[in-house]
Amino acid sequence: MLVLGIESSCDETGVALYDSEGGLLAHALHTQMAMHAEYGGVVPELASRDHIRRLVPLTRACLRDAGKDYADIDAVAFTQGPGLGGALLAGSSYANALAFALNKPVIPVHHLEGHLLSPLLAADKPAFPFVALLVSGGHTQFMAVRGIGDYVLLGESVDDAAGEAFDKTAKLLGLPYPGGAKLAELAERGHPEAFSFPRPMLHSNDLQMSFSGLKTAVLTAVEKVHAEHGGIGEQTRNDICRAFEDAVIDVLAAKAEKALRDTGFRTLVVAGGVGANKKLRERLSRLTIRPTQGKGRLKKPAEAVQTYFPPMEYCTDNGAMIAFAGAMRAEQAVAAGGFNVKPRWPLTDIVKSAEAV
Numbered sequence: 001m002l003v004l005g006i007e008s009s010c011d012e013t014g015v016a017l018y019d020s021e022g023g024l025l026a027h028a029l030h031t032q033m034a035m036h037a038e039y040g041g042v043v044p045e046l047a048s049r050d051h052i053r054r055l056v057p058l059t060r061a062c063l064r065d066a067g068k069d070y071a072d073i074d075a076v077a078f079t080q081g082p083g084l085g086g087a088l089l090a091g092s093s094y095a096n097a098l099a100f101a102l103n104k105p106v107i108p109v110h111h112l113e114g115h116l117l118s119p120l121l122a123a124d125k126p127a128f129p130f131v132a133l134l135v136s137g138g139h140t141q142f143m144a145v146r147g148i149g150d151y152v153l154l155g156e157s158v159d160d161a162a163g164e165a166f167d168k169t170a171k172l173l174g175l176p177y178p179g180g181a182k183l184a185e186l187a188e189r190g191h192p193e194a195f196s197f198p199r200p201m202l203h204s205n206d207l208q209m210s211f212s213g214l215k216t217a218v219l220t221a222v223e224k225v226h227a228e229h230g231g232i233g234e235q236t237r238n239d240i241c242r243a244f245e246d247a248v249i250d251v252l253a254a255k256a257e258k259a260l261r262d263t264g265f266r267t268l269v270v271a272g273g274v275g276a277n278k279k280l281r282e283r284l285s286r287l288t289i290r291p292t293q294g295k296g297r298l299k300k301p302a303e304a305v306q307t308y309f310p311p312m313e314y315c316t317d318n319g320a321m322i323a324f325a326g327a328m329r330a331e332q333a334v335a336a337g338g339f340n341v342k343p344r345w346p347l348t349d350i351v352k353s354a355e356a357v
C-alpha cells in the first residue's frame with residue numbers, strides 16, 4: 001500500500017511517500033523558518049499561504065524521486081491536528097481534494113502520533129512495548145506504548161513544553177528565532193559550573209514536569225548580570241545556555257528513568273524536535289535504571305536500557321512520519337476519514353487512561 005503523507009501543522013510543509021512493503025520511498029520538506037524569522041515567531045496567515053504554495057511542487061518532487069505516478073497512490077494521510085488552524089486547513093484541503101480526485105481514502109493523522117512512531121522509520125527500530133518521550137515545541141509527554149494505537153499518557157509538562165522553554169530562553173538571550181537549536185550550539189561552549197538553575201519537579205515522585213520557572217530563573221540571572229556588568233558577554237551567555245540545557249536534560253533523564261521503572265519497560269524512544277538535541281541524545285543513550293535500595297539488601301546492578309531516536313531528519317516536523325503513521329493506521333483499519341481539522345486535539349483523545357497501565 002502506497003501512502004502519501006502531508007504535514008502542514010506549523011511552519012514546515014512536509015510530503016512523503018511510504019510503501020508498506022518498500023518502506024519510505026521519498027520525502028520532501030520546505031521549512032518556513034527564514035520567512036518567520038524577521039517576525040520573531042510563526043505568523044499563522046503567512047504559514048497557511050506558504051503551505052498552499054508548496055504542497056503541489058513537493059508532492060511532484062516526491063513522486064519523481066520515487067519513480068511513481070499519482071495513480072499509484074493508494075491513500076492520502078494528512079495531519080488533522082493539533083496545530084495552527086489555517087495551516088492545518090491548507091494540508092487537509094489539499095489531501096482531501098487529491099484523494100477525491102484519485103478516488104482514494106484519506107487518513108487523518110494525529111501529529112503527535114506521527115512523532116511518536118517516527119523512530120520506527122529507522123533501520124534499527126525499537127520493539128514494542130516502549131516508553132516514548134515526546135519532546136517538541138508544543139509538548140513534553142511520557143507515554144507507554146504497547147503497539148500502534150495503544151498509548152497511555154504517563155505524565156507531561158504542566159506548563160511550557162521543553163522546546164518552548166528552549167525557544168523562549170533563547171529569545172530572552174537575544175538569539176534569533178527559533179532559538180532552541182542555536183541555544184544548544186552555544187551551550188557546547190559554556191562552562192558547566194558557572195551558573196546553576198533549578199530542576200523543577202525533579203522530586204515530585206510522578207511524571208509531571210514544569211519548565212516555565214526555569215525560564216524565569218534564566219531571566220533573573222540575565223538581569224543580575226546586566227545590573228552588575230552593564231551587559232552580557234559572549235562567554236557568560238554561553239555559560240547560561242549550558243546551565244539551562246543541563247537543567248532541562250537532568251529533569252528529562254530523571255523522569256525517563258522513573259517512567260521506565262514504573263512501567264517495567266526497558267526500551268525508551270525519544271521523539272520530537274528537542275530529540276535533535278545532541279546532549280539529550282548522549283545522556284539518554286547511556287541511561288540505566290538504578291536499583292532502589294532497601295535496607296540490608298545486597299546492592300543490585302543497574303539495569304540496562306535501550307534508547308532509540310528517530311533519524312535526525314525526522315526529529316522535527318516532516319511528512320515521512322505522517323505517511324508512516326497513516327500507513328500503520330490504514331493497515332489496522334482504524335482510520336476514519338475527515339475533512340475537518342482539529343487545531344486543539346489532545347493526544348489523550350486517542351490514548352487510554354493512565355489506570356490502564
Ligand code: KG4
Nearest residue numbers: 136137138163180181184273274277316317
Ligand atoms: O517537533 P517540532 O519540529 O515541532 C513541534 O511540533 O513543536 O519541534 C520544534 C522544537 C522547537 O522548540 C525547537 O527549538 C526545538 O524543537 N529544537 C531543539 C533543537 N532542535 C530543535 N531544542 C533543543 N536542542 C536542539 N538541538
Ligand code: ZN
Nearest residue numbers: 115136316317
Ligand atoms: Zn511536531
